[in-house]
Amino acid sequence: MAEQTYRVEMKNINKSFGGVKALNDVQLTVKPGEIHALMGENGAGKSTLMKILSGAIQKDSGQVFLDGCEIFVKSPKEANDLGISIIYQEFALVPHLTVAENIFIDRLSEDNKGFISWKKLRGSARQLLDELGFNDIKETEIVSDLSIAYQQVVEIVKSLSRNSKVLVLDEPTALLTNKETRHLFRLLLDLKEKKNVSIIYISHRLEEVFEICDSVTVFKDGTYVDSVDIKDINEQELVTMMIGREMSDYFPERNCKIGEETFRVTDLNNGRMVRNINFGVCKGEVLGISGLVGSGRTETIRAIIGADKKESGKIELYGKELNIKCPRDAFKNKIGFLPEDRKNQGVLLELPIRHNATISCLSRYTGPCGWIYKNNETKDVTELTGKMNLKCSSIEAPVKSLSGGNQQKVSLSKLIASQCDVLIFDEPTRGVDVGAKREIYALINSLAEQGYTIIMVSSEMAEIVGMCDRALVFRNGTIAGELNGSEITEQNIIKYAMGVGENATCN
Amino acid sequence: MQLATDSCAKKTRMTPGQFFLKHNTLIIFFILLIISSLASPSFLTKQNVFNVLRQQAPIVVMALGLLLVLLTGGIDLSAGSIAAVGGMLIAMMVNKVGNTVGSLFLSVIVMLVLGVIIGLIMGVLITKVKMPAFITTLAFMTIGRGAAYMFTSGQPVRLNKELPGALWLINFGSKTSPALGIPWAVIVYAVIIAIFAIVMKYTSFGRLIIASGSNAEAVRLSGVSVNKYITSAYMICSCMAVLGGILITARAAIGTPSAADGYEMDAIAGCVIGGTSLSGGKGKVGLTILGVFTLAMIGNIMNLLSIASYPQQVIKGLIIIGAVILQNLSSKKE
Numbered sequence: 001m002a003e004q005t006y007r008v009e010m011k012n013i014n015k016s017f018g019g020v021k022a023l024n025d026v027q028l029t030v031k032p033g034e035i036h037a038l039m040g041e042n043g044a045g046k047s048t049l050m051k052i053l054s055g056a057i058q059k060d061s062g063q064v065f066l067d068g069c070e071i072f073v074k075s076p077k078e079a080n081d082l083g084i085s086i087i088y089q090e091f092a093l094v095p096h097l098t099v100a101e102n103i104f105i106d107r108l109s110e111d112n113k114g115f116i117s118w119k120k121l122r123g124s125a126r127q128l129l130d131e132l133g134f135n136d137i138k139e140t141e142i143v144s145d146l147s148i149a150y151q152q153v154v155e156i157v158k159s160l161s162r163n164s165k166v167l168v169l170d171e172p173t174a175l176l177t178n179k180e181t182r183h184l185f186r187l188l189l190d191l192k193e194k195k196n197v198s199i200i201y202i203s204h205r206l207e208e209v210f211e212i213c214d215s216v217t218v219f220k221d222g223t224y225v226d227s228v229d230i231k232d233i234n235e236q237e238l239v240t241m242m243i244g245r246e247m248s249d250y251f252p253e254r255n256c257k258i259g260e261e262t263f264r265v266t267d268l269n270n271g272r273m274v275r276n277i278n279f280g281v282c283k284g285e286v287l288g289i290s291g292l293v294g295s296g297r298t299e300t301i302r303a304i305i306g307a308d309k310k311e312s313g314k315i316e317l318y319g320k321e322l323n324i325k326c327p328r329d330a331f332k333n334k335i336g337f338l339p340e341d342r343k344n345q346g347v348l349l350e351l352p353i354r355h356n357a358t359i360s361c362l363s364r365y366t367g368p369c370g371w372i373y374k375n376n377e378t379k380d381v382t383e384l385t386g387k388m389n390l391k392c393s394s395i396e397a398p399v400k401s402l403s404g405g406n407q408q409k410v411s412l413s414k415l416i417a418s419q420c421d422v423l424i425f426d427e428p429t430r431g432v433d434v435g436a437k438r439e440i441y442a443l444i445n446s447l448a449e450q451g452y453t454i455i456m457v458s459s460e461m462a463e464i465v466g467m468c469d470r471a472l473v474f475r476n477g478t479i480a481g482e483l484n485g486s487e488i489t490e491q492n493i494i495k496y497a498m499g500v501g502e503n504a505t506c507n
Numbered sequence: 508m509q510l511a512t513d514s515c516a517k518k519t520r521m522t523p524g525q526f527f528l529k530h531n532t533l534i535i536f537f538i539l540l541i542i543s544s545l546a547s548p549s550f551l552t553k554q555n556v557f558n559v560l561r562q563q564a565p566i567v568v569m570a571l572g573l574l575l576v577l578l579t580g581g582i583d584l585s586a587g588s589i590a591a592v593g594g595m596l597i598a599m600m601v602n603k604v605g606n607t608v609g610s611l612f613l614s615v616i617v618m619l620v621l622g623v624i625i626g627l628i629m630g631v632l633i634t635k636v637k638m639p640a641f642i643t644t645l646a647f648m649t650i651g652r653g654a655a656y657m658f659t660s661g662q663p664v665r666l667n668k669e670l671p672g673a674l675w676l677i678n679f680g681s682k683t684s685p686a687l688g689i690p691w692a693v694i695v696y697a698v699i700i701a702i703f704a705i706v707m708k709y710t711s712f713g714r715l716i717i718a719s720g721s722n723a724e725a726v727r728l729s730g731v732s733v734n735k736y737i738t739s740a741y742m743i744c745s746c747m748a749v750l751g752g753i754l755i756t757a758r759a760a761i762g763t764p765s766a767a768d769g770y771e772m773d774a775i776a777g778c779v780i781g782g783t784s785l786s787g788g789k790g791k792v793g794l795t796i797l798g799v800f801t802l803a804m805i806g807n808i809m810n811l812l813s814i815a816s817y818p819q820q821v822i823k824g825l826i827i828i829g830a831v832i833l834q835n836l837s838s839k840k841e
Contacts, residue, residue: 305728307727307728326727326732327727327728327729327730328727328730328731328732330730331729331730332730336730337728339725339728344722344724344725345722345724345725345728346725346728347722347725348718348721348722348725348726348788349721349722350721350788350789351717351718351721351788355714355718359714359715359718359726359729359731360729360730360731362711362714362715362731363711365711366710366711369710370710370711370712371709371710372709372710372711372714374709414729418729418730
């Protein structure tokens with residue numbers, strides 16, 4: 001039978017989240033002892049599929065086979081018991097415990113009636129580490145004292161100690177230095193050859209995929225595109241596969257004159273993620289900021305509006321330098337911000353829509369002693385939510401009772417009510433259905449037409465291509481490229497974001 | 508406009524169970540009220556009711572301060588100790604300078620300012636130095652209690668009746684007002700309750716306190732200085748604690764360093780029974796007061812039925828657990 005040649009086979013997998021289809025009839029096959037890359041843009045469904053494989057979430061329909069037998073995984077523990085381990089970007093390690101304790105965290109006292117045999121625990125950990133060639137990691141070391149790379153190794157050792165047959169790595173090198181990456185690759189190749197482990201490798205870095213992977217599967221918008229052997233494909237072809245279909249035409253037309261430059265950021269620095277950022281934006285312009293997750297987009301914005309303390313840099317509005325130390329200063333200086341994480345940063349879920357909408361501009365509705373003129377407030381909020389076509393039973397309803405798209409509209413209302421001149425949107429359409437997306441695009445367009453200065457950060461390349469007059473592509477905390485008008489294509493964005501043919505373009 | 512179409516139509520009748528869960532604080536309060544008045548004929552007498560109302564004065568004002576702190580998602584364990592400090596210092600001060608009624612009022616104001624300053628220190632430690640509220644206020648609980656004993660090496664301070672200021676304070680604590688014979692202390696806290704209720708409902712201060720507790724990061728990113736609101740909650744809480752201490756001293760005509768021991772726990776329990784969430788962002792002034800009196804009523808009826816004090820504490824604890832389980836059920840049902 002054909003299935004028996006595969007270590008992992010996932011067939012016709014479907015998964016929806018609250019009506020939004022995350023995976024549409026996708027498949028994945030991984031042979032024993034191969035490193036299989038899983039690629040696609042942000043939101044293509046890679047992580048969702050891996051979560052299904054590891055039991056963190058349940059599929060709606062479809063089949064999963066392990067070594068030819070159908071499996072029904074209900075929880076991460078069951079997946080572990082079957083030999084499937086997944087290593088997320090945030091490790092599941094206990095920082096204050098030692099390496100040995102972490103490796104055997106679920107079996108600390110297995111055959112010792114509740115007492116830990118420290119000698120045996122450390123001995124087994126030592127043995128495992130030696131076997132994998134990590135003589136320099138001490139089993140008695142506290143995990144939080146290790147480098148990120150070694151923490152990752154501990155995580156891998158932990159899963160191998162359970163005799164994993166399938167190892168899933170989600171962007172393992174995102175936080176590693178070059179040297180650490182080398183180290184990790186050596187380990188992965190060893191595992192593949194000596195232990196016949198199948199590795200599913202999620203990464204955005206093309207060069208890595210070509211270096212260590214044997215085959216690649218590409219997803220796009222929750223659908224399966226193709227699977228090929230790495231040796232049958234080159235970088236350009238892979239990029240084309242990831243972009244795939246032509247763009248749908250749901251970006252409404254914008255009709256506006258771009259005015260003079262209003263907002264400028266000069267030499268902004270903040271740690272590793274924000275290095276020497278320089279750019280300007282004009283009145284009526286929509287500037288896109290693109291780049292992969294972890295490229296420093298959000299960090300740059302947070303440094304601009306004072307959500308994080310910046311190390312250095314100048315921020316000017318209308319040629320006047322602003323002193324922004326906290327988000328309050330930003331709003332006071334007419335720079336408004338829509339955070340990317342709606343639930344944790346954008347809205348107050350328990351509070352009514354009315355309270356959410358006016359929180360940035362409450363002083364406009366207050367008289368002596370902070371007395372709130374509720375009638376004015378209600379009138380304005382009703383008008384605003386009406387204009388935004390926000391669907392709610394009343395503006396007194398708590399935000400948590402709304403759908404994702406409508407919650408986002410509340411967050412947007414708050415930004416618009418703040419009456420800022422510069423509007424910075426970080427992922428304005430994340431977690432929002434297609435209908436609401438279109439409305440949000442139309443709203444951003446009308447704001448640009450009214451003469452606002454707009455910066456839009458987005459992981460969705462189609463959005464940057466469809467919406468922006470100009471785009472900056474971030475990579476490793478710097479601006480890797482600037483694209484104007486018709487230059488803004490997914491091809492070019494990916495090129496800069498992933499550093500394809502970097503040597504040629506850098507000069 | 509498409510507003511108010513689908514969701515409005517869905518409004519259905521609540522089942523009795525849902526109704527009970529929604530208004531559980533109120534319903535439990537009235538059930539206890541009815542049971543108590545049936546269980547003991549002396550419960551609903553004017554004397555007993557006024558007695559309970561007067562006894563609860565310090566707890567009520569402290570609960571109001573604590574409500575603000577809890578709304579921001581914090582906690583203040585120091586309230587009882589700060590009350591003891593306030594109670595001791597006011598007695599010492601009045602005995603020293605209480606020649607006139609005016610100097611009494613001045614002393615009270617000085618004490619309240621002192622409370623505000625203590626709260627400011629705690630607030631800064633919590634918001635700027637980023638110390639956990641639990642630890643910060645635990646430290647102040649110890650410091651406050653220790654200080655209260657240190658002032659007089661542990662001796663209580665009896666108010667000197669010869670002095671007009673001290674006499675005024677004693678009269679305030681023990682006498683009743685001409686209005687229906689309501690005790691003065693009760694009138695004072697009724698006014699304070701009204702102020703709190705209005706501030707929390709109708710002013711930006713109240714709204715932003717609640718918002719800060721609901722999701723501090725979101726509020727900060729909306730351009731509001733969250734730290735300012737959190738710090739002011741502690742300032743008000745300590746100020747209310749000092750006021751509580753003054754009320755205790757006025758009532759007893761004596762400042763005791765061991766006064767108000769554990770009162771902060773009764774105040775917190777009152778808030779929680781009234782549906783205040785310990786994780787912040789949820790709580791009402793009216794329900795908090797109801798919570799405080801629910802607890803007070805339980806204690807009072809058990810006293811009237813002459814239940815011994817040890818089992819009383821056990822029963823009180825069990826009732827708190829029951830109340831909180833109900834709160835959880837009702838918030839889940841939402």
